[in-house]
Amino acid sequence: KIDTSRAEAVPGVVRVFTAKDVPGRRNIGMIISDWDAYIAEGEITRYIGDVLAMVVAETNQIAREAAALVDVEYEVLEAVTDPFEALKDEIKVHEGGNLLKETKIAYGEDIDKVLADSAYVVGDTFETQLVEHAFLELENSVACYEDGRLTVYSQGQGIYEDRHQIADLLGLEPADLNVKLVPAGGAFGGKEDLSVQGHAALGAFILKCPVKVKLNRSESLRMHPKRHPMVMEYKMGCDESGKFTGLYARIVGDTGAYASVGGPVLERAATHAGGAYYFPNVDVNSKAVYTNNLVCGAMRGFGVNQVTFAIEGLIDELCEKAGFDRWEIRYKNALD
Structure with a gap:
């Protein structure tokens, strides 16, 4: 329940707007229109940035003081803040489920066989945090x-x-x-x-x-949307000379409560999962997942920063394990 009567009674307040005042479609979004400009009475808020009401007043101070007088009664529901828990769809952020987009990239031979036949194999899980602009x-x-x-x-x-x-x-x-x-x-x-x-x-x-x-x-x-936090499970192999043989990656990105450009960001993460290097055999999967966290969208690098951190870190681990020179192995495997 949203009660605006106390706010409307403040001298200097011109009008208090809520969802019922929107003459068109309340759902906005650049690619997917799933972001409610206003949450109406009886609906479910999805994150702490949702808008319930807007006070227009003669001054900024009056507007802010009146906004604090808008009374809201909530039924508190359990939130889902872990993207891996969100993938179980036990708590749905949106009716259609919590998987916003999945991107699969696979070519070459079976990645398990490729890695099993490789001279050296390393694997690790990398995690990056949400970043504010x-x-x-x-x-x-x-x-x-x-x-x-x-x-x-x-x-x-x-x-x-x-x-x-x-x-x-x-x-x-x-x-x-x-x-x-x-x-x-x-x-x-x-x-x-x-x-x-x-x-x-x-x-x-x-x-x-x-x-x-x-x-x-x-x-x-x-x-406003932030940079996506991602969890990236990586494996890669190389032959005796240091030539890369295969790449396996599983990437999960927390896109928050609304789509923004989360789908394309995780798609870009998948396409750049191998960094600036040639892998003849690839098995990559990335998922953009809805949660009740802050919305994530565009930020410089657009998903590439996170996977670059992962692949470069894993190459360093490979060098440490097999004794390769860190510069030479990158030069040897760089894309033309």
């Missing part, structure tokens, strides 16, 4: 009417994708909406997804006056 310039958007047309000033990384999603949110045709890019400072992938732009647009569309929505650091940390 930490851009200095926080999310901020202004929406207003200019020459009779709703105009959104966006700090996002893709104004045409912003326009498409905002149009869906408001039930408009994209041609009825203008989105202008403003200098946004740092982003590094963290501002690809729609955030404040949609809320500012909704406020201006309903109220027919300029509306500005700006996150503070705490809100930004909760809301």
